[in-house]
Amino acid sequence: MTRLVLLGPPGSGKGTQASAVQSRWGIPHIASGDLLRARVKEKTELGERAKPYMDRGELVPDEVVIEMMAERLSESDARQGYVLDGFPRTVAQAEALDERLEPMGQRLAAVVYLRVPEPEILRRLSGRQVCPECNAIYQVDTMPSREPGVCDECGAALIQRDDEQPDVVRKRLEVYAVQTRPLLDYYRGRGLLHEIDGTIGVDNVLARIAGILEEAQAGAAERVE
Numbered sequence: 001m002t003r004l005v006l007l008g009p010p011g012s013g014k015g016t017q018a019s020a021v022q023s024r025w026g027i028p029h030i031a032s033g034d035l036l037r038a039r040v041k042e043k044t045e046l047g048e049r050a051k052p053y054m055d056r057g058e059l060v061p062d063e064v065v066i067e068m069m070a071e072r073l074s075e076s077d078a079r080q081g082y083v084l085d086g087f088p089r090t091v092a093q094a095e096a097l098d099e100r101l102e103p104m105g106q107r108l109a110a111v112v113y114l115r116v117p118e119p120e121i122l123r124r125l126s127g128r129q130v131c132p133e134c135n136a137i138y139q140v141d142t143m144p145s146r147e148p149g150v151c152d153e154c155g156a157a158l159i160q161r162d163d164e165q166p167d168v169v170r171k172r173l174e175v176y177a178v179q180t181r182p183l184l185d186y187y188r189g190r191g192l193l194h195e196i197d198g199t200i201g202v203d204n205v206l207a208r209i210a211g212i213l214e215e216a217q218a219g220a221a222e223r224v225e
């Protein structure tokens with residue numbers, strides 16, 4: 001049973017790592033941004049409410065995201081654990097997650113913070129492409145698709161996200177600094193935070209995450225004994 005949270009600024013590699021964790025450990029990758037974008041695309045009521053915030057690079061109100069995530073986390077595949085990408089993003093969201101886990105006697109295995117300096121983030125996001133069908137992520141310089149503009153996984157045409165224009169990216173980084181960075185202290189205080197240099201390469205980051213998960217599992221086994 002592995003419940004992992006990935007933290008870090010936009011472009012720090014959370015999505016890439018979370019999908020690698022999903023393939024390697026068979027736990028679902030749950031990305032709040034992907035869930036929100038799907039609802040925007042389907043024009044559901046929640047999607048219509050979330051869209052203006054997302055277009056401006058602001059956070060969608062906590063109550064909207066918390067309700068959406070509560071639903072997703074109660075689906076049956078999440079019983080075996082999950083890797084969360086993009087949630088929690090505020091202290092209120094982290095508290096809501098704790099309030100969900102505690103009554104069930106559950107806890108997070110670890111919170112991994114991917115540290116990446118801002119100039120590197122701006123470079124990464126300016127060349128990021130995503131698949132609108134299967135949410136695979138590419139980077140034109142460092143992680144290109146085999147055929148330019150075409151998804152390796154499903155063959156759909158890749159796009160640049162609407163919120164990846166330079167002024168919206170700057171806004172998202174500001175929002176991260178003010179609303180999400182405080183989560184580092186929140187989880188540090190609970191002894192859950194592990195920091196990884198997010199610039200050491202995709203495979204090296206994944207190897208560090210594997211080490212952290214093994215350590216967490218060993219710790220959990222000790223608590224049971």
Ligand code: ADP
Binds near residue numbers: 010032054059060163
């Ligand atoms: P990134 O991590 O690259 O910023 P995401 O795909 O996680 O991108 O999020 C895109 C947008 O979706 C955010 O800018 C925000 O508007 C909204 N969003 C995603 N997750 C949350 C969340 N947990 N709380 C509030 N808004 C969210």
